[in-house]
Amino acid sequence: MKSKYLAIYNEISKQIKSGELLPDSLLPSENELTDIYDTSRETIRKALNLLSQDGYIQKIRGKGSVVLNVNKFDFPVSGLVSFKEISQKLDNQVRTIVNELSLEKPSQSMKKQMQLSSTDLVWKVVRTREFDGQKVILDKDILVQNLIPDLTKEICADSLYEYIENKLNLTIGFSKKEIVVTEPTEEDRELLDLEGFSNVVVIKSYAFLDDATLFQFTESRHRPDKFRFVDFARRNH
Amino acid sequence: MKSKYLAIYNEISKQIKSGELLPDSLLPSENELTDIYDTSRETIRKALNLLSQDGYIQKIRGKGSVVLNVNKFDFPVSGLVSFKEISQKLDNQVRTIVNELSLEKPSQSMKKQMQLSSTDLVWKVVRTREFDGQKVILDKDILVQNLIPDLTKEICADSLYEYIENKLNLTIGFSKKEIVVTEPTEEDRELLDLEGFSNVVVIKSYAFLDDATLFQFTESRHRPDKFRFVDFARRNH
DNA sequence: TAGTGGTCTAGACCACAAT
DNA sequence: TTGTGGTCTAGACCACTAC
DSSP states (O other): OOSHHHHHHHHHHHHHHHTSSOTTOBOOOHHHHHHHTTSOHHHHHHHHHHHHHTTSEEEETTTEEEEOOOGGGOSOOSSSOOHHHHHHHHTOOEEEEEEEEEEEOOOHHHHHHTTOOTTOOEEEEEEEEEETTEEEEEEEEEEETTTOOOOOHHHHHHOHHHIIIIISOOOEEEEEEEEEEEOOOHHHHHHSOOTTOOOEEEEEEEEEETTSOEEEEEEEEEOGGGOOEEEEEEOOO | OOSHHHHHHHHHHHHHHHTSSOTTOBOOOHHHHHHHTTSOHHHHHHHHHHHHHTTSEEEETTTEEEEOOOGGGOSOOSSSOOHHHHHHHHTOOEEEEEEEEEEEOOOHHHHHHTTOOTTOOEEEEEEEEEETTEEEEEEEEEEETTTOOOOOHHHHHHOHHHIIIIISOOOEEEEEEEEEEEOOOHHHHHHSOOTTOOOEEEEEEEEEETTSOEEEEEEEEEOGGGOOEEEEEEOOO
16 A cells, blocks of 8 residues: 555545545546646556456546446445455444364365365364344365465454454465356254355355465355345456 | 457456466566567556455455456456356257337336326336246346437347447446345236245346446346346455 | 557666575 | 566657647
8 A cells, every 4th residue: 555556546545435426527637647646647547447357447539537326336246355344344243253263184175176285284264144133154174274274263253354464564465256157955954044045156256465365265155035146347358 | 339448357367267367376477568568567467456345356455456256256246247258158948038028107116217298108028038948037028219219129038238238339338236035926926937036036137338327127027047147346445 | 649558678776585 | 587568757749639
C-alpha cells in the first residue's frame, strides 16, 4: 500500500463505494488527475486500470471514465475472500465449529500435487459453519506443514487466512477453484443440517503463495439454499 | 490486436498453451524480452501483466516469471464465454433448440435496469441446449431491440454472441453474473430432461457493451450434474 | 478543432533473490 | 554485487468523441 497508484486506487474506490462519486458520472480526465495527485499520467492510468478490472469504472475512449453502479455487487465470493471476511460483511449470527484437526500423511494424489517429499506431513482441518443456528457449510482443508508448522483449534475457529497472512507473513497470491453440484455424502448428512435438500454445492479450491507454491487445498460444501456466487468479468482480450 | 503488447501476450500465451514453454520454467527476464521483441520494458511488462492476470505466469520479484501449469484450467466458464465457444472446446454432440423468439414490452424492472423509454421493445429468446441427446440447459435471454434491430431463429440457433460481435460490430465489454441453486419451475420441468433432479443451477448475467450500456440479460438454468464452473482468481490488492 | 483515453519510449531508482 | 521484477517519470504520437 506504499505505492502511489495503489493509494490513488484506494482513494477513488472509496469515493465510489461511499457514493461520493455517483454512478454514470465521469471521473476527472487523466490529465486532470495528473495535476490533482501530482503524478505522471502512467501512474494515474495504473490506478484507473485497477479500478476498471475490479468493476468500479468503465473507460471510454474520447469520453472519459464512467463510474459504474457498484452496489449491486454485494457479496463477491469471486476473487479470494475468506469465510471470516464474508461473515463480517454479512454481519450475521455466525459460528465456526472445529470438528477435526490432525497431522496426517498426505494421500498419493496430494503428495504429487503439492510436490511433497515422503516424510512431509499435512494438516487436515474439518470445520462446520453455522448461520443463524443452522449448520450450512462444511469446510475441509489440507495444508502443508512445511509452511504452517503450528496450528491450534483456536486458530481454526477464528480465521486460517488471517493467521497465515498476518502471523506467518505468508502472502496468498492466487487460487484456482471449481464449483460443482453433487449428492451429499454420509459425512455431509452427519455434519450439516441438510433439511431434506438432496444436493450440496461443492467448491474445490487450490491456494498458492506469491512464489507459486501450492500450500492449501480446500473443499467447501454448502447447502444449496445458502450458496451464492457473484462474479464480475471483463471480455477476453 | 494491433498493439505490440497484445501481440507479445498472444505469442507467449500460445507457447505456454502448446507446451513449448514448460510449467515451472522461467521466462526470459524482462530486459531480455526487451531485446527479443525490440521494444521498451514497460511494453513487455504490459504483456506479462496480462499473462499473470490470466493465470499463465507468476511473477516473482528478484527471480523472474514462472510458467504456471495451465492445463488444469480446462473449461473456464469464468470470464465471458458463450455457449458456442464452450461446445466447440468440448467437441461434444451438441444441439440448440429455439423454443421462443418474440418482441415484447419490457417488464417494469427491465425497463428501469436497461434505461429504456416507454416505446422501446425487447427481444425475448428462450433456448434449450442438448448434450448427447439430453436437454440439460435452458437459456432465457432479454435483449434491447435498439441495439439489435433484427433477430431470427437461425441466428439464435447458431450463436447470439457471434452475431452481435461479428455482424453488428458491437463489442461486449464486461458482465456481472450471479450463481444460485433453486428448485425447478414448471417451465424447467417442461423444457429440460431433469431425470429426477430436484434442483437447478441458475446463472443470471448482465452483459454490457464497451460504452457501459446494458444490452442483454440472461438466465441460464442448468441441470446440476451438467454444471461446472472453473475460476482463476488473484488476491485482492 | 480540442479534449479524451490507448500505446510506446528511454531512462531512473527501489526492493528483493541469488551468489 | 549482480540481476531480477516493481514503481515512477516526462514526453511523444495515435484514434476516437464531441463540438
